[in-house]
Amino acid sequence: DIQMTQSPSSLAASVGDRVTITCRASQSISNNLNWYQQKPGKAPKLLIYAASNLQSGVPSRFSGSGSGTDFTLTISSLQPEDFATYYCQQSYGTLFTFGPGTKVDIK
Amino acid sequence: QVQLVESGGGVVQPGRSLRLSCAASGFTFSGYGMHWVRQAPGKGLDWVAVIWYDGSKKFYADSVKGRFTISRDNSKNTLYLEMNSLRAEDTAVYFCARLTSEKSLDYWGQGTLVTVSS
Numbered sequence: 001d002i003q004m005t006q007s008p009s010s011l012a013a014s015v016g017d018r019v020t021i022t023c024r025a026s027q028s029i030s031n032n033l034n035w036y037q038q039k040p041g042k043a044p045k046l047l048i049y050a051a052s053n054l055q056s057g058v059p060s061r062f063s064g065s066g067s068g069t070d071f072t073l074t075i076s077s078l079q080p081e082d083f084a085t086y087y088c089q090q091s092y093g094t095l096f097t098f099g100p101g102t103k104v105d106i107k
Numbered sequence: 108q109v110q111l112v113e114s115g116g117g118v119v120q121p122g123r124s125l126r127l128s129c130a131a132s133g134f135t136f137s138g139y140g141m142h143w144v145r146q147a148p149g150k151g152l153d154w155v156a157v158i159w160y161d162g163s164k165k166f167y168a169d170s171v172k173g174r175f176t177i178s179r180d181n182s183k184n185t186l187y188l189e190m191n192s193l194r195a196e197d198t199a200v201y202f203c204a205r206l207t208s209e210k211s212l213d214y215w216g217q218g219t220l221v222t223v224s225s
Contacts, residue, residue: 001169034211036152043202043215044144044152050209087152091210094166096142098152 002026002090004099012107019075021102023088028068032092035064035073038101039084047086048073078104109133109214111203116219119193129186129203129216137161137181140206143188145199146218153199156188157206171197193223 003026013019023033031051036044046055048064051071061076075082083106088099115127129141143155156167156177165177176189186203200220204212 032210036212038152043217044212045215046211046213049207049211049213053209055211055213085151089152089154089212094157095168096154096157098144098154101151 001095002029002093002097004088004090004097006086006088006099006102008102009100010103010105012105013078014107015078015080017078017107019078019082019104021073021086021088021104023066023071023073023099025069025071025090025092029090029092031067032090033064033066033071034089034091035062036087036089037082037084038087044087075104109205111205111214111216113201113203113216113219116201116221118222118224120225121194121223123193124189124191125193125221127188127190127201127203127219127221129188131184131186131205134205136179136184141177141179141186142204142206142212143177143186144202144204144212144215145197145221146202147196147199150199155201158186190221193221195223197221198223 005024033051035048038044052064085101085103110132112130142157158177174192178187200218202218203216205214207213
């Protein structure tokens with residue numbers, strides 16, 4: 001099975017900061033990597049699909065990059081509504097796996 | 108608009124069974140693969156199972172294989188998860204989600220809580 005790791009596990013940032021979250025796969029997954037945002041008590045929301053494609057309706061301050069085993073989610077200017085937990089998820093195999101999540105808190 | 112509504116959660120004793128449902132509307136249900144994903148209290152997302160758009164293929168996480176069965180009724184626009192031999196570690200909110208052609212999960216239900224406890 002493909003294992004996913006994320007770093008950091010949590011971070012504290014201020015409104016307006018640039019935030020970068022990394023995700024690593026245990027084997028090459030090409031660009032089969034998606035990013036989700038989840039707020040407490042809510043379902044996850046798709047942000048980025050296929051490593052770098054912005055889901056419809058998602059603000060352009062979110063961007064994704066990477067291929068193979070190493071991927072990045074960047075928030076160019078953190079907004080109050082962006083404080084949440086972010087998960088990467090591989091879709092290379094038939095069996096999907098999620099990363100452990102990165103919680104973004106207010107500094 | 109696309110809607111996914113889960114139901115069937117509740118409190119169940121270890122070793123017992125439960126069936127979850129996910130009612131879909133606002134899109135052509137029979138044209139999409141569907142997934143179940145769960146989240147234990149205070150924990151991360153945990154992929155559970157997938158079923159092809161026509162029900163022809165099904166795959167499971169190792170942790171539920173042999174105990175859980177995913178199915179669908181395209182005539183009723185409904186996805187199911189039959190859970191048998193439930194364990195305390197199956198306690199979680201269970202979400203259904205729609206699979207896109209780009210292999211992402213673009214719409215999710217609100218989730219239904221399953222608590223396995225004696």
